[in-house]
Amino acid sequence: QSALTQPASVSGSPGQSITISCTGTSNDVGSSNLVSWYQQYSGKAPKLMIYEVTKRASGVSNRFSGSKSGNTASLTISGLQADDEADYYCYSNGGVGVFLFGGGTKLTVL
Amino acid sequence: QVQLVESGGGVVQPGRSLRLSCAASGFTFSSYGMHWVRQAPGKGLEWVAMIWFDGSNKYYADSVKGRFTISRDNSKNTVYLQMNSLRVDDTAVYYCVRDQGQWGDRRLAIWGQGTLVTVSS
Numbered sequence: 001q002s003a004l005t006q007p008a009s010v011s012g013s014p015g016q017s018i019t020i021s022c023t024g025t026s027n028d029v030g031s032s033n034l035v036s037w038y039q040q041y042s043g044k045a046p047k048l049m050i051y052e053v054t055k056r057a058s059g060v061s062n063r064f065s066g067s068k069s070g071n072t073a074s075l076t077i078s079g080l081q082a083d084d085e086a087d088y089y090c091y092s093n094g095g096v097g098v099f100l101f102g103g104g105t106k107l108t109v110l
Numbered sequence: 111q112v113q114l115v116e117s118g119g120g121v122v123q124p125g126r127s128l129r130l131s132c133a134a135s136g137f138t139f140s141s142y143g144m145h146w147v148r149q150a151p152g153k154g155l156e157w158v159a160m161i162w163f164d165g166s167n168k169y170y171a172d173s174v175k176g177r178f179t180i181s182r183d184n185s186k187n188t189v190y191l192q193m194n195s196l197r198v199d200d201t202a203v204y205y206c207v208r209d210q211g212q213w214g215d216r217r218l219a220i221w222g223q224g225t226l227v228t229v230s231s
Contacts, residue, residue: 003154036217038155045205045221046155052217089155093215097160097169099145104154 004090006102013110017078020105022090023071028100030071032092037075040087085109112136112220114206119225122196130191132206132222140184143214146191148202163212196229
């Protein structure tokens with residue numbers, strides 16, 4: 001199983017919206033309702049942000065939203081803030097006992 | 111509060127073994143699947159292994175299959191990762207992670223702080 005495909009980097013100015021894509025196959029993202037997204041600050045453990053494609057984890061700002069179309073899931077952050085600058089990873093199951101991360105996307109707030 | 115604390119990391123020579131431990135607290139440990147996830151220096155996250163809530167099923171990434179073994183002791187609220195035949199490319203921070211479901215297939219809800227394993231001669 002290969003890792004899911006994410007852009008290496010995205011950037012945006014404060015107040016803008018950005019979208020991070022996560023592309024898999026019909027065997028993982030395309031057939032899973034359990035895609036999740038994680039935020040990781042440098043040197044820290046990841047934190048669950050979005051689960052089951054569209055649901056926000058407890059305490060996560062409503063500026064964060066998730067969606068999916070076909071084999072591609074997306075994380076959208078609206079009203080960008082400086083402290084959104086972090087690495088973001090998608091995650092999906094790909095069958096029994098198969099779990100895949102995306103390669104990660106570095107978000108820069110300009 | 112809900113907490114996972116890893117231990118056992120360190121520097122080890124290629125070909126040697128190491129056992130990581132993860133002590134859980136603040137929740138009913140025996141009700142949840144548990145994972146190990148690793149991150150090589152400057153790299154992305156890689157799923158390593160998962161064990162069901164009752165220990166009856168275990169799954170591994172191809173990169174560690176046959177070398178690593180995940181286990182748990184629900185009486186001690188602890189999950190382990192036995193790592194044998196270590197290679198230089200196993201060097202990473204290893205995170206212990208609690209799933210939200212019993213069978214480890216829901217989401218990675220709670221993360222430990224990680225423990226660094228360095229494989230070097």
